[in-house]
Amino acid sequence: MTSDTAAPAPYGTPETPRVAVxxxxxxxxxxxxxxxxxxxxxxxxxxxxxxxxxxxxNGQALELIKSYGEAVEKLETGAFSISPELTRHGRGERVRAYHGRVHITAVLADFTALGELTTRLADLELTRVDGPWWSLRPDSPSHGEARRTAVREAVQRAREYADALGARLAALVELADLGAEAPASYGMPPAQGAMRSAAFAGAAGESAPALDLEPQRQTVYAQVNARFTMTPPQL
Structure with a gap:
Protein backbone atom coordinates (compact mmCIF):
# COMPACT_ATOMS: atom_id res chain seq x y z
CA MET A 1 0.00 0.00 0.00
CA THR A 2 1.45 3.41 -0.98
CA SER A 3 0.79 6.94 0.20
CA ASP A 4 1.00 10.23 -1.68
CA THR A 5 2.54 11.88 1.40
CA ALA A 6 6.31 11.43 1.53
CA ALA A 7 7.80 10.33 4.81
CA PRO A 8 9.97 12.98 6.45
CA ALA A 9 13.68 12.49 5.91
CA PRO A 10 15.54 11.24 9.01
CA TYR A 11 18.14 13.95 8.42
CA GLY A 12 18.30 17.40 6.93
CA THR A 13 18.31 18.33 3.25
CA PRO A 14 19.70 21.40 1.46
CA GLU A 15 16.14 22.79 1.30
CA THR A 16 15.29 22.04 4.95
CA PRO A 17 18.51 21.74 6.97
CA ARG A 18 18.31 20.42 10.49
CA VAL A 19 20.14 21.65 13.55
CA ALA A 20 20.55 19.53 16.71
CA VAL A 21 21.37 21.18 20.04
CA ASN A 58 9.88 4.18 71.22
CA GLY A 59 6.57 5.54 72.53
CA GLN A 60 8.34 8.53 74.06
CA ALA A 61 10.10 9.36 70.80
CA LEU A 62 6.97 8.98 68.67
CA GLU A 63 4.94 11.13 71.07
CA LEU A 64 7.61 13.84 70.95
CA ILE A 65 7.75 13.83 67.14
CA LYS A 66 3.96 13.85 66.78
CA SER A 67 3.70 16.79 69.19
CA TYR A 68 5.10 19.00 66.38
CA GLY A 69 1.90 18.48 64.39
CA GLU A 70 1.91 19.73 60.79
CA ALA A 71 5.64 20.50 60.92
CA VAL A 72 6.15 16.73 60.50
CA GLU A 73 5.08 15.73 57.00
CA LYS A 74 6.00 12.05 57.22
CA LEU A 75 6.73 9.62 60.05
CA GLU A 76 7.71 5.98 59.53
CA THR A 77 9.04 3.13 61.65
CA GLY A 78 11.71 1.06 59.94
CA ALA A 79 13.98 -1.73 61.20
CA PHE A 80 13.33 -3.36 64.59
CA SER A 81 15.53 -5.90 66.37
CA ILE A 82 16.02 -7.70 69.68
CA SER A 83 19.34 -9.55 70.01
CA PRO A 84 21.16 -11.37 72.84
CA GLU A 85 24.57 -10.36 74.15
CA LEU A 86 26.56 -13.54 74.80
CA THR A 87 29.39 -13.98 77.28
CA ARG A 88 31.77 -16.82 78.09
CA HIS A 89 30.65 -19.11 80.89
CA GLY A 90 32.99 -22.00 81.55
CA ARG A 91 33.32 -23.97 78.31
CA GLY A 92 30.18 -22.55 76.86
CA GLU A 93 28.32 -19.30 76.50
CA ARG A 94 25.34 -17.73 78.17
CA VAL A 95 23.13 -14.73 77.53
CA ARG A 96 24.36 -11.76 79.50
CA ALA A 97 21.72 -9.29 78.34
CA TYR A 98 19.34 -8.46 75.50
CA HIS A 99 19.61 -5.38 73.30
CA GLY A 100 16.72 -3.83 71.42
CA ARG A 101 16.76 -1.31 68.61
CA VAL A 102 14.15 0.44 66.47
CA HIS A 103 14.62 2.99 63.70
CA ILE A 104 12.29 5.92 62.95
CA THR A 105 12.39 8.27 59.96
CA ALA A 106 10.78 11.71 60.07
CA VAL A 107 10.39 14.29 57.29
CA LEU A 108 9.90 17.95 58.27
CA ALA A 109 9.20 21.10 56.29
CA ASP A 110 9.51 23.53 59.22
CA PHE A 111 13.26 23.98 59.71
CA THR A 112 12.84 26.00 62.91
CA ALA A 113 10.98 23.06 64.46
CA LEU A 114 13.62 20.74 63.02
CA GLY A 115 16.43 22.27 65.06
CA GLU A 116 14.43 22.04 68.29
CA LEU A 117 13.13 18.52 67.64
CA THR A 118 16.60 17.23 66.77
CA THR A 119 18.10 18.28 70.09
CA ARG A 120 15.09 17.11 72.11
CA LEU A 121 15.30 13.69 70.50
CA ALA A 122 19.07 13.54 71.00
CA ASP A 123 18.49 14.39 74.67
CA LEU A 124 16.57 11.14 75.18
CA GLU A 125 18.56 8.27 76.65
CA LEU A 126 20.04 5.65 74.29
CA THR A 127 18.86 7.65 71.27
CA ARG A 128 20.87 8.40 68.14
CA VAL A 129 19.88 11.10 65.64
CA ASP A 130 21.27 11.15 62.09
CA GLY A 131 20.82 13.85 59.49
CA PRO A 132 19.37 16.11 58.42
CA TRP A 133 19.26 15.26 54.74
CA TRP A 134 17.96 18.22 52.77
CA SER A 135 15.93 17.77 49.59
CA LEU A 136 13.11 19.03 47.37
CA ARG A 137 9.69 17.49 46.95
CA PRO A 138 9.18 15.48 43.73
CA ASP A 139 6.55 18.01 42.57
CA SER A 140 8.64 21.06 43.47
CA PRO A 141 8.13 24.00 41.08
CA SER A 142 11.93 24.20 40.87
CA HIS A 143 12.01 21.07 38.70
CA GLY A 144 9.61 22.64 36.21
CA GLU A 145 11.56 25.90 36.18
CA ALA A 146 14.78 24.02 35.41
CA ARG A 147 13.13 22.15 32.53
CA ARG A 148 11.70 25.36 31.06
CA THR A 149 15.11 27.03 31.35
CA ALA A 150 16.76 24.09 29.57
CA VAL A 151 14.24 24.29 26.71
CA ARG A 152 14.71 28.06 26.38
CA GLU A 153 18.47 27.57 26.22
CA ALA A 154 18.08 24.91 23.50
CA VAL A 155 15.93 27.25 21.40
CA GLN A 156 18.35 30.14 21.92
CA ARG A 157 21.34 28.00 20.98
CA ALA A 158 19.64 26.69 17.84
CA ARG A 159 18.61 30.23 16.87
CA GLU A 160 22.20 31.43 17.23
CA TYR A 161 23.44 28.65 14.93
CA ALA A 162 20.80 29.54 12.38
CA ASP A 163 21.63 33.25 12.61
CA ALA A 164 25.30 32.47 12.01
CA LEU A 165 24.28 30.91 8.69
CA GLY A 166 21.94 33.70 7.69
CA ALA A 167 18.94 31.42 8.27
CA ARG A 168 16.11 31.22 10.77
CA LEU A 169 14.43 28.40 12.63
CA ALA A 170 11.39 26.92 10.88
CA ALA A 171 10.01 24.11 13.06
CA LEU A 172 10.72 21.89 16.05
CA VAL A 173 11.29 18.27 15.00
CA GLU A 174 12.17 16.57 18.31
CA LEU A 175 12.55 17.36 22.00
CA ALA A 176 13.99 14.68 24.33
CA ASP A 177 14.25 14.88 28.12
CA LEU A 178 17.53 13.21 29.12
CA GLY A 179 16.58 12.97 32.81
CA ALA A 180 13.27 11.14 32.39
CA GLU A 181 14.72 7.78 33.47
CA ALA A 182 16.31 8.97 36.71
CA PRO A 183 13.66 10.62 38.91
CA ALA A 184 14.61 11.73 42.40
CA SER A 185 13.35 9.85 45.47
CA TYR A 186 11.10 11.62 47.93
CA GLY A 187 12.64 12.30 51.30
CA MET A 188 15.80 10.28 50.69
CA PRO A 189 19.33 11.58 51.08
CA PRO A 190 20.91 12.49 47.74
CA ALA A 191 23.82 10.31 46.69
CA GLN A 192 26.31 13.16 46.70
CA GLY A 193 24.74 15.20 49.50
CA ALA A 194 26.33 15.95 52.82
CA MET A 195 25.06 14.21 55.93
CA ARG A 196 25.27 15.70 59.37
CA SER A 197 24.95 13.16 62.15
CA ALA A 198 24.97 13.13 65.93
CA ALA A 199 24.80 10.35 68.48
CA PHE A 200 23.81 11.27 72.01
CA ALA A 201 22.89 9.47 75.19
CA GLY A 202 20.57 11.81 77.04
CA ALA A 203 21.56 13.03 80.47
CA ALA A 204 19.55 14.43 83.30
CA GLY A 205 19.41 18.20 83.72
CA GLU A 206 18.34 21.12 81.61
CA SER A 207 17.09 20.51 78.10
CA ALA A 208 19.68 21.00 75.38
CA PRO A 209 19.35 24.22 73.34
CA ALA A 210 17.89 23.94 69.84
CA LEU A 211 20.43 23.40 67.08
CA ASP A 212 20.87 26.29 64.67
CA LEU A 213 20.73 24.36 61.38
CA GLU A 214 21.75 26.00 58.11
CA PRO A 215 19.78 24.43 55.21
CA GLN A 216 21.94 23.05 52.42
CA ARG A 217 21.18 24.58 49.01
CA GLN A 218 19.95 22.08 46.42
CA THR A 219 21.07 21.81 42.81
CA VAL A 220 18.29 21.20 40.27
CA TYR A 221 19.54 20.03 36.90
CA ALA A 222 17.69 19.59 33.59
CA GLN A 223 18.95 18.62 30.17
CA VAL A 224 17.18 18.27 26.82
CA ASN A 225 18.13 17.39 23.25
CA ALA A 226 16.30 19.35 20.58
CA ARG A 227 16.21 19.14 16.77
CA PHE A 228 14.91 21.91 14.56
CA THR A 229 14.54 22.56 10.85
CA MET A 230 15.62 25.90 9.48
CA THR A 231 15.40 27.88 6.29
CA PRO A 232 18.17 27.41 3.69
CA PRO A 233 21.35 29.17 4.82
CA GLN A 234 22.82 32.16 3.03
CA LEU A 235 26.29 30.80 2.25
Missing amino acids: RGEARLEVDPEIATIGVTIGARGTDRRSALEDLTHR
Whole structure:
Protein backbone atom coordinates (compact mmCIF):
# COMPACT_ATOMS: atom_id res chain seq x y z
CA MET A 1 0.00 0.00 0.00
CA THR A 2 1.45 3.41 -0.98
CA SER A 3 0.79 6.94 0.20
CA ASP A 4 1.00 10.23 -1.68
CA THR A 5 2.54 11.88 1.40
CA ALA A 6 6.31 11.43 1.53
CA ALA A 7 7.80 10.33 4.81
CA PRO A 8 9.97 12.98 6.45
CA ALA A 9 13.68 12.49 5.91
CA PRO A 10 15.54 11.24 9.01
CA TYR A 11 18.14 13.95 8.42
CA GLY A 12 18.30 17.40 6.93
CA THR A 13 18.31 18.33 3.25
CA PRO A 14 19.70 21.40 1.46
CA GLU A 15 16.14 22.79 1.30
CA THR A 16 15.29 22.04 4.95
CA PRO A 17 18.51 21.74 6.97
CA ARG A 18 18.31 20.42 10.49
CA VAL A 19 20.14 21.65 13.55
CA ALA A 20 20.55 19.53 16.71
CA VAL A 21 21.37 21.18 20.04
CA ARG A 22 21.42 20.45 23.75
CA GLY A 23 19.85 22.70 26.34
CA GLU A 24 20.95 22.59 29.98
CA ALA A 25 19.93 24.29 33.21
CA ARG A 26 21.42 24.18 36.70
CA LEU A 27 19.58 26.04 39.45
CA GLU A 28 20.60 26.54 43.08
CA VAL A 29 17.50 26.61 45.30
CA ASP A 30 16.62 26.36 48.98
CA PRO A 31 15.54 22.91 50.24
CA GLU A 32 11.86 22.26 50.95
CA ILE A 33 12.09 19.30 53.32
CA ALA A 34 14.57 17.68 55.68
CA THR A 35 14.78 14.04 56.74
CA ILE A 36 16.19 12.77 60.03
CA GLY A 37 16.79 9.23 61.20
CA VAL A 38 16.23 8.31 64.85
CA THR A 39 17.61 5.08 66.30
CA ILE A 40 16.31 4.11 69.74
CA GLY A 41 18.09 1.54 71.89
CA ALA A 42 17.14 -0.47 74.96
CA ARG A 43 18.80 -3.08 77.20
CA GLY A 44 17.43 -5.65 79.60
CA THR A 45 18.59 -8.70 81.54
CA ASP A 46 15.99 -10.79 79.73
CA ARG A 47 14.18 -10.55 76.42
CA ARG A 48 10.90 -9.39 77.97
CA SER A 49 12.43 -6.51 79.94
CA ALA A 50 14.43 -5.36 76.89
CA LEU A 51 11.28 -5.39 74.76
CA GLU A 52 9.28 -3.47 77.38
CA ASP A 53 12.05 -0.88 77.70
CA LEU A 54 12.26 -0.48 73.93
CA THR A 55 8.50 -0.14 73.64
CA HIS A 56 8.52 2.59 76.28
CA ARG A 57 11.39 4.54 74.69
CA ASN A 58 9.88 4.18 71.22
CA GLY A 59 6.57 5.54 72.53
CA GLN A 60 8.34 8.53 74.06
CA ALA A 61 10.10 9.36 70.80
CA LEU A 62 6.97 8.98 68.67
CA GLU A 63 4.94 11.13 71.07
CA LEU A 64 7.61 13.84 70.95
CA ILE A 65 7.75 13.83 67.14
CA LYS A 66 3.96 13.85 66.78
CA SER A 67 3.70 16.79 69.19
CA TYR A 68 5.10 19.00 66.38
CA GLY A 69 1.90 18.48 64.39
CA GLU A 70 1.91 19.73 60.79
CA ALA A 71 5.64 20.50 60.92
CA VAL A 72 6.15 16.73 60.50
CA GLU A 73 5.08 15.73 57.00
CA LYS A 74 6.00 12.05 57.22
CA LEU A 75 6.73 9.62 60.05
CA GLU A 76 7.71 5.98 59.53
CA THR A 77 9.04 3.13 61.65
CA GLY A 78 11.71 1.06 59.94
CA ALA A 79 13.98 -1.73 61.20
CA PHE A 80 13.33 -3.36 64.59
CA SER A 81 15.53 -5.90 66.37
CA ILE A 82 16.02 -7.70 69.68
CA SER A 83 19.34 -9.55 70.01
CA PRO A 84 21.16 -11.37 72.84
CA GLU A 85 24.57 -10.36 74.15
CA LEU A 86 26.56 -13.54 74.80
CA THR A 87 29.39 -13.98 77.28
CA ARG A 88 31.77 -16.82 78.09
CA HIS A 89 30.65 -19.11 80.89
CA GLY A 90 32.99 -22.00 81.55
CA ARG A 91 33.32 -23.97 78.31
CA GLY A 92 30.18 -22.55 76.86
CA GLU A 93 28.32 -19.30 76.50
CA ARG A 94 25.34 -17.73 78.17
CA VAL A 95 23.13 -14.73 77.53
CA ARG A 96 24.36 -11.76 79.50
CA ALA A 97 21.72 -9.29 78.34
CA TYR A 98 19.34 -8.46 75.50
CA HIS A 99 19.61 -5.38 73.30
CA GLY A 100 16.72 -3.83 71.42
CA ARG A 101 16.76 -1.31 68.61
CA VAL A 102 14.15 0.44 66.47
CA HIS A 103 14.62 2.99 63.70
CA ILE A 104 12.29 5.92 62.95
CA THR A 105 12.39 8.27 59.96
CA ALA A 106 10.78 11.71 60.07
CA VAL A 107 10.39 14.29 57.29
CA LEU A 108 9.90 17.95 58.27
CA ALA A 109 9.20 21.10 56.29
CA ASP A 110 9.51 23.53 59.22
CA PHE A 111 13.26 23.98 59.71
CA THR A 112 12.84 26.00 62.91
CA ALA A 113 10.98 23.06 64.46
CA LEU A 114 13.62 20.74 63.02
CA GLY A 115 16.43 22.27 65.06
CA GLU A 116 14.43 22.04 68.29
CA LEU A 117 13.13 18.52 67.64
CA THR A 118 16.60 17.23 66.77
CA THR A 119 18.10 18.28 70.09
CA ARG A 120 15.09 17.11 72.11
CA LEU A 121 15.30 13.69 70.50
CA ALA A 122 19.07 13.54 71.00
CA ASP A 123 18.49 14.39 74.67
CA LEU A 124 16.57 11.14 75.18
CA GLU A 125 18.56 8.27 76.65
CA LEU A 126 20.04 5.65 74.29
CA THR A 127 18.86 7.65 71.27
CA ARG A 128 20.87 8.40 68.14
CA VAL A 129 19.88 11.10 65.64
CA ASP A 130 21.27 11.15 62.09
CA GLY A 131 20.82 13.85 59.49
CA PRO A 132 19.37 16.11 58.42
CA TRP A 133 19.26 15.26 54.74
CA TRP A 134 17.96 18.22 52.77
CA SER A 135 15.93 17.77 49.59
CA LEU A 136 13.11 19.03 47.37
CA ARG A 137 9.69 17.49 46.95
CA PRO A 138 9.18 15.48 43.73
CA ASP A 139 6.55 18.01 42.57
CA SER A 140 8.64 21.06 43.47
CA PRO A 141 8.13 24.00 41.08
CA SER A 142 11.93 24.20 40.87
CA HIS A 143 12.01 21.07 38.70
CA GLY A 144 9.61 22.64 36.21
CA GLU A 145 11.56 25.90 36.18
CA ALA A 146 14.78 24.02 35.41
CA ARG A 147 13.13 22.15 32.53
CA ARG A 148 11.70 25.36 31.06
CA THR A 149 15.11 27.03 31.35
CA ALA A 150 16.76 24.09 29.57
CA VAL A 151 14.24 24.29 26.71
CA ARG A 152 14.71 28.06 26.38
CA GLU A 153 18.47 27.57 26.22
CA ALA A 154 18.08 24.91 23.50
CA VAL A 155 15.93 27.25 21.40
CA GLN A 156 18.35 30.14 21.92
CA ARG A 157 21.34 28.00 20.98
CA ALA A 158 19.64 26.69 17.84
CA ARG A 159 18.61 30.23 16.87
CA GLU A 160 22.20 31.43 17.23
CA TYR A 161 23.44 28.65 14.93
CA ALA A 162 20.80 29.54 12.38
CA ASP A 163 21.63 33.25 12.61
CA ALA A 164 25.30 32.47 12.01
CA LEU A 165 24.28 30.91 8.69
CA GLY A 166 21.94 33.70 7.69
CA ALA A 167 18.94 31.42 8.27
CA ARG A 168 16.11 31.22 10.77
CA LEU A 169 14.43 28.40 12.63
CA ALA A 170 11.39 26.92 10.88
CA ALA A 171 10.01 24.11 13.06
CA LEU A 172 10.72 21.89 16.05
CA VAL A 173 11.29 18.27 15.00
CA GLU A 174 12.17 16.57 18.31
CA LEU A 175 12.55 17.36 22.00
CA ALA A 176 13.99 14.68 24.33
CA ASP A 177 14.25 14.88 28.12
CA LEU A 178 17.53 13.21 29.12
CA GLY A 179 16.58 12.97 32.81
CA ALA A 180 13.27 11.14 32.39
CA GLU A 181 14.72 7.78 33.47
CA ALA A 182 16.31 8.97 36.71
CA PRO A 183 13.66 10.62 38.91
CA ALA A 184 14.61 11.73 42.40
CA SER A 185 13.35 9.85 45.47
CA TYR A 186 11.10 11.62 47.93
CA GLY A 187 12.64 12.30 51.30
CA MET A 188 15.80 10.28 50.69
CA PRO A 189 19.33 11.58 51.08
CA PRO A 190 20.91 12.49 47.74
CA ALA A 191 23.82 10.31 46.69
CA GLN A 192 26.31 13.16 46.70
CA GLY A 193 24.74 15.20 49.50
CA ALA A 194 26.33 15.95 52.82
CA MET A 195 25.06 14.21 55.93
CA ARG A 196 25.27 15.70 59.37
CA SER A 197 24.95 13.16 62.15
CA ALA A 198 24.97 13.13 65.93
CA ALA A 199 24.80 10.35 68.48
CA PHE A 200 23.81 11.27 72.01
CA ALA A 201 22.89 9.47 75.19
CA GLY A 202 20.57 11.81 77.04
CA ALA A 203 21.56 13.03 80.47
CA ALA A 204 19.55 14.43 83.30
CA GLY A 205 19.41 18.20 83.72
CA GLU A 206 18.34 21.12 81.61
CA SER A 207 17.09 20.51 78.10
CA ALA A 208 19.68 21.00 75.38
CA PRO A 209 19.35 24.22 73.34
CA ALA A 210 17.89 23.94 69.84
CA LEU A 211 20.43 23.40 67.08
CA ASP A 212 20.87 26.29 64.67
CA LEU A 213 20.73 24.36 61.38
CA GLU A 214 21.75 26.00 58.11
CA PRO A 215 19.78 24.43 55.21
CA GLN A 216 21.94 23.05 52.42
CA ARG A 217 21.18 24.58 49.01
CA GLN A 218 19.95 22.08 46.42
CA THR A 219 21.07 21.81 42.81
CA VAL A 220 18.29 21.20 40.27
CA TYR A 221 19.54 20.03 36.90
CA ALA A 222 17.69 19.59 33.59
CA GLN A 223 18.95 18.62 30.17
CA VAL A 224 17.18 18.27 26.82
CA ASN A 225 18.13 17.39 23.25
CA ALA A 226 16.30 19.35 20.58
CA ARG A 227 16.21 19.14 16.77
CA PHE A 228 14.91 21.91 14.56
CA THR A 229 14.54 22.56 10.85
CA MET A 230 15.62 25.90 9.48
CA THR A 231 15.40 27.88 6.29
CA PRO A 232 18.17 27.41 3.69
CA PRO A 233 21.35 29.17 4.82
CA GLN A 234 22.82 32.16 3.03
CA LEU A 235 26.29 30.80 2.25
